[in-house]
Amino acid sequence: GDSVTQMEGPVTLSEEAFLTINCTYTATGYPSLFWYVQYPGEGLQLLLKATKADDKGSNKGFEATYRKETTSFHLEKGSVQVSDSAVYFCALRSQGGSEKLVFGKGTKLTVNP
Amino acid sequence: GAVVSQHPSWVICKSGTSVKIECRSLDFQATTMFWYRQFPKQSLMLMATSNEGSKATYEQGVEKDKFLINHASLTLSTLTVTSAHPEDSSFYICSASPGGQLLREQYFGPGTRLTVT
Numbered sequence: 001g002d003s004v005t006q007m008e009g010p011v012t013l014s015e016e017a018f019l020t021i022n023c024t025y026t027a028t029g030y031p032s033l034f035w036y037v038q039y040p041g042e043g044l045q046l047l048l049k050a051t052k053a054d055d056k057g058s059n060k061g062f063e064a065t066y067r068k069e070t071t072s073f074h075l076e077k078g079s080v081q082v083s084d085s086a087v088y089f090c091a092l093r094s095q096g097g098s099e100k101l102v103f104g105k106g107t108k109l110t111v112n113p
Numbered sequence: 114g115a116v117v118s119q120h121p122s123w124v125i126c127k128s129g130t131s132v133k134i135e136c137r138s139l140d141f142q143a144t145t146m147f148w149y150r151q152f153p154k155q156s157l158m159l160m161a162t163s164n165e166g167s168k169a170t171y172e173q174g175v176e177k178d179k180f181l182i183n184h185a186s187l188t189l190s191t192l193t194v195t196s197a198h199p200e201d202s203s204f205y206i207c208s209a210s211p212g213g214q215l216l217r218e219q220y221f222g223p224g225t226r227l228t229v230t
Contacts (some may be wrong), residue, residue, distance in 0.1 A: 004156075043117065043119075043222050043224060044206070089157070099145055099147070099219070100147075100162065101147075103156040104156055105154070105155055106154075106155075
């Protein structure tokens with residue numbers, strides 16, 4: 001079945017450091033790919049998404065490019081802030097009519113001032 | 114917009130009792146609602162999908178008689194954990210989708226922490 005693998009955390013960075021969180025997937029066809037963020041005490045929020053190969057999703061300085069050849073959707077940010085501290089989830093939605101999302105295990109990011 | 118609430122945010126109950134968790138879409142009508150379970154340091158695992166007015170579709174391995182899901186209106190779904198046991202302790206998260214091909218986004222609630230003693 002479909003699956004998502006993302007890098008193990010936790011990740012600790014200093015403010016203004018570069019961030020990469022790796023995400024790879026296994027799925028048939030062309031799934032849609034997502035990054036969700038969960039701030040402490042809050043629900044998951046959609047951070048960005050890409051629905052076809054070579055699409056780049058971006059939001060709040062975060063970017064991720066849908067790479068079909070490497071089945072990857074790595075999350076990057078050039079300069080993180082303390083307020084970016086959260087848990088980040090990579091997810092996919094299979095091609096076709098299903099609404100179901102498949103999530104990775106999540107990566108906790110802590111940014112220190 | 115697109116706010117989903119859950120109630121309660123946390124609950125402690127004794128083993129053998131039943132607990133009901135509510136999920137509401139506050140500013141949109143949710144054709145479909147989803148219930149997830151999240152263990153510490155683990156991914157969200159989909160438990161079931163419910164469409165308003167019809168029976169929920171449960172994922173493989175999820176006990177239908179233990180986790181009762183009702184989606185009686187376009188803004189409310191409930192999850193009842195029946196005869197709860199300590200192994201049911203977990204973080205339960207719902208999401209809601211307005212539905213339709215162009216509106217397949219899922220909006221997530223803040224979750225409910227269940228502790229069974």
